[in-house]
Amino acid sequence: MNWFRFASPASFYPLAGRMAPWFGGAAAVFAAAGLYIGLVAAPTDATQGEAYRIIFVHVAAAWMSMFIYLVLAFWCAVSLMFNARLAAMMAQALAPTGALFTALALVTGALWGKPTWGTYWAWDARMTSELILLFLYFGYMALRQAIDEPRRADRASAVLALVGAINVPIIHFSVKWWNTLHQGASVSLTSAPTMAAVMLTGMLLMALAAWFYSIAITLTRVRAIILERERHAGWVGEAALAARGTR
Amino acid sequence: MTAAQAAPRPLPAPGAWRGVAWAVRRDLRLALRSKAELGVQLLFYVIVVALVPLGVGPDAVLLRALGPGVLWVAALLASLLALPRLFAMDFADGTLEQMTLSPYPLPALISGKIAAHWLATGLPLVAASPLLGLQFGLGGDELVVLALGLLLGTPTLSLIGAVGAALTLGLRNGALLALLVLPLYVPVLIFGAGAVDAVRTGLSAGAELSLLGAGFLAALVGAPLAAAAAARIAID
Numbered sequence: 001m002n003w004f005r006f007a008s009p010a011s012f013y014p015l016a017g018r019m020a021p022w023f024g025g026a027a028a029v030f031a032a033a034g035l036y037i038g039l040v041a042a043p044t045d046a047t048q049g050e051a052y053r054i055i056f057v058h059v060a061a062a063w064m065s066m067f068i069y070l071v072l073a074f075w076c077a078v079s080l081m082f083n084a085r086l087a088a089m090m091a092q093a094l095a096p097t098g099a100l101f102t103a104l105a106l107v108t109g110a111l112w113g114k115p116t117w118g119t120y121w122a123w124d125a126r127m128t129s130e131l132i133l134l135f136l137y138f139g140y141m142a143l144r145q146a147i148d149e150p151r152r153a154d155r156a157s158a159v160l161a162l163v164g165a166i167n168v169p170i171i172h173f174s175v176k177w178w179n180t181l182h183q184g185a186s187v188s189l190t191s192a193p194t195m196a197a198v199m200l201t202g203m204l205l206m207a208l209a210a211w212f213y214s215i216a217i218t219l220t221r222v223r224a225i226i227l228e229r230e231r232h233a234g235w236v237g238e239a240a241l242a243a244r245g246t247r
Numbered sequence: 248m249t250a251a252q253a254a255p256r257p258l259p260a261p262g263a264w265r266g267v268a269w270a271v272r273r274d275l276r277l278a279l280r281s282k283a284e285l286g287v288q289l290l291f292y293v294i295v296v297a298l299v300p301l302g303v304g305p306d307a308v309l310l311r312a313l314g315p316g317v318l319w320v321a322a323l324l325a326s327l328l329a330l331p332r333l334f335a336m337d338f339a340d341g342t343l344e345q346m347t348l349s350p351y352p353l354p355a356l357i358s359g360k361i362a363a364h365w366l367a368t369g370l371p372l373v374a375a376s377p378l379l380g381l382q383f384g385l386g387g388d389e390l391v392v393l394a395l396g397l398l399l400g401t402p403t404l405s406l407i408g409a410v411g412a413a414l415t416l417g418l419r420n421g422a423l424l425a426l427l428v429l430p431l432y433v434p435v436l437i438f439g440a441g442a443v444d445a446v447r448t449g450l451s452a453g454a455e456l457s458l459l460g461a462g463f464l465a466a467l468v469g470a471p472l473a474a475a476a477a478a479r480i481a482i483d
Contacts, residue, residue, distance in 0.1 A: 135430040142426055146418045155480045156414050160427060163410055163473055167431050170462070174434035178441060 009086050009226045010235045016226075020219040027212035034205030042199050051115040058108035059203050060210040061101045062126075065133060066168075068098035068214060072140075073165035076158035086222075088154035089229070091161065092144060093222040097214050099137035105130055125179035129172045136164045150229055266351030270359025271366075278367035284332070289371045292325035296379045307384050314383030315393065315443035322372050322397060322439075323432050326404040327425055329368040330412045333360060333405075334478065338416045344482050354471040357478065361409045361471065369401035389443050392452045396439040399459040406463075406470035407431050413477035434462060 006012045038056035045052040072094045079087035109127055110120040121127065143160055147153035230236050278285060299317045300310055337343040337360075346356045376397050377390040385393065411428035442455035 132430050132433055135426065139423075139427045139430065142420070142423055143414060146415070146420045146423050152480055152483065156477060159410070159473055159477050159480065160414055163407075163431065166469070167434070170434050171430070174437040174458075178437040 007084055007086050009089065009230050010233065012086055013223055013226050013239070016219040016223050020216050020223075023212045023219065024216035027209050027216055030205050030209035030212060034202050034209055037198060037202035037205060042202055043196065048116055051112060054108050054112045056202050056206045058105060058112060060206040061108060062105040062130065063207055064210045064214055065098060065102035065105050065130065067211075068094055068101065069133065069136070069161075069165065069168065072098060073161050076161040079154060080158045080162070085151075085154070085229075086226075088158065089222050089225045090218070091158065092154075093218045093225055094214075095137055095141050095144075096221070097217055099134060099141065101210065101214075102130060102134040102137060106134065123179070125172075125176040128175045128179070132171055132175070133168070136168070140164070261350050263352050263355040266349075266355035267359040267362070269351070270356045271363045274360050274363030275366060278363060285367055285371065288325060288329050288368055289375060291328055292321050292372055293375065293379065295321040295324055296382070300382075311384040311447075314380060314385050315389070315440040315447070317383065318376055318379055318393060318443075319397075319400075319436050319440040322376070322401060323404065323429065323436060325372055326369065326401060326408060326432075327428060329364070330408040330424060330428065331421075333364050333409055333412045334416055335412075338481065343416075343478060347479055347482055353475040353478065357409065357413075357474050358467075358471040361405050361474070364409075365402050365405040369405055372401055373397045385443070385447075389446050392446045392456070393443045395456060396442045396452075396459055399456065399463050400435045400439040403435050403459070403463045403466045404432060406466040406474075407435075409474040410470055410477055413474045413481060416478070416481035435459065438462070 006015055034056060038053055042053070044050055072091050075087045075091040075094065078084055079091065106127065109130070113122065114120050140157055140161055144153045144157045147156055227236060227239075296317060299313065303309060303313065334343060337346070347353050349356070373394055377394050380390045380393050408428050411424050411431075414427065415424045438455045438458045442452040442459070445452045445455060
């Protein structure tokens, strides 16, 4: 089987259409199980009360926010190296989901911080890094939007994403450094007591749910992008006719 | 065998350094012909810094604590303000396209342009900073470290900013450049302001200054390549 066949948008389009529902279904199953464990089965935390339960969403969102940027940078590198259109489309499709999870991590972190730390926002190293990551996502998407010509948008945003990916560890390190020098009254998450196994299970299930959701939504979005950008290709018209025939 | 029949001798391959030197000379000459523009950029820096005491009040202790951060943030903004002129004119009149066709390596020409840009817009900020630091009540050692940090940090800002300036060439959205570049400036800001803070609290600024120097060297190697790639993308 020649996997490179699927590097062409025309052959990837139906494949993505077949895969997306499976990943979406898996995401729903994992989310249902994770939410049940997180909201019902897991015991109330001794020190944080019920408020801690938001971490089941927060941790998964924070993991995904960083992981998706790496995947995005990977597809950008592929698109620059092999001049592959589909790779650029994948990067384009990933960016909104990455920004969504980054924003979700920030919001849930703030909601968790109010009852636990007594403040919505502390200039904690992780929160600050996450905020800058959100700006990086916004910059990537804004640059894409500003360029009308799709191929130039692909390549310019790919250069930006790679420069950003090189900078992410440097930014994270510098923010951590800055934070330790200006240590305020903030509570450290790392000193939290070891977690009960049931909580860990819930968190891992939610992380899997977020992961599969990201794959499903990215495949769905990349299909829309393929249709939009390949609308002048013959196969798109045939696919549209076939879709109309099935209704 | 006549001279006309002899194969033309190939021109010596132009070296990268000659490309750098040529671009530095050309861009410096161009920059110095519009001194008023350079003056405005420096005044922007001075004014932003002067606005802060008006906003937070003239409390000397507070201003001394805020000083390093304010001076650095203002330097970031002033550097950002100057970025569009790095490539925009050469892009508009086709010079940049000719540069991509020239036998000199494009990253060398762009390195030269960045160097000239920093000499014209970054160096004045460095020179003015001790004076502005005095207004915030910074003492002798702090002023030295402030200027030293800016001397190491502002070239890094110009180098990173060049990538953003090349990526946004010809785009109508002017604020986009700020969104692209400012998040990447964060480490320079942290270590630059941190160096002055370290001296202020009686510590050594060696670590911060070393990291600023390391960042400068890394940007010096990587940024011209990325900016050249971005310029080629903009021209295609």
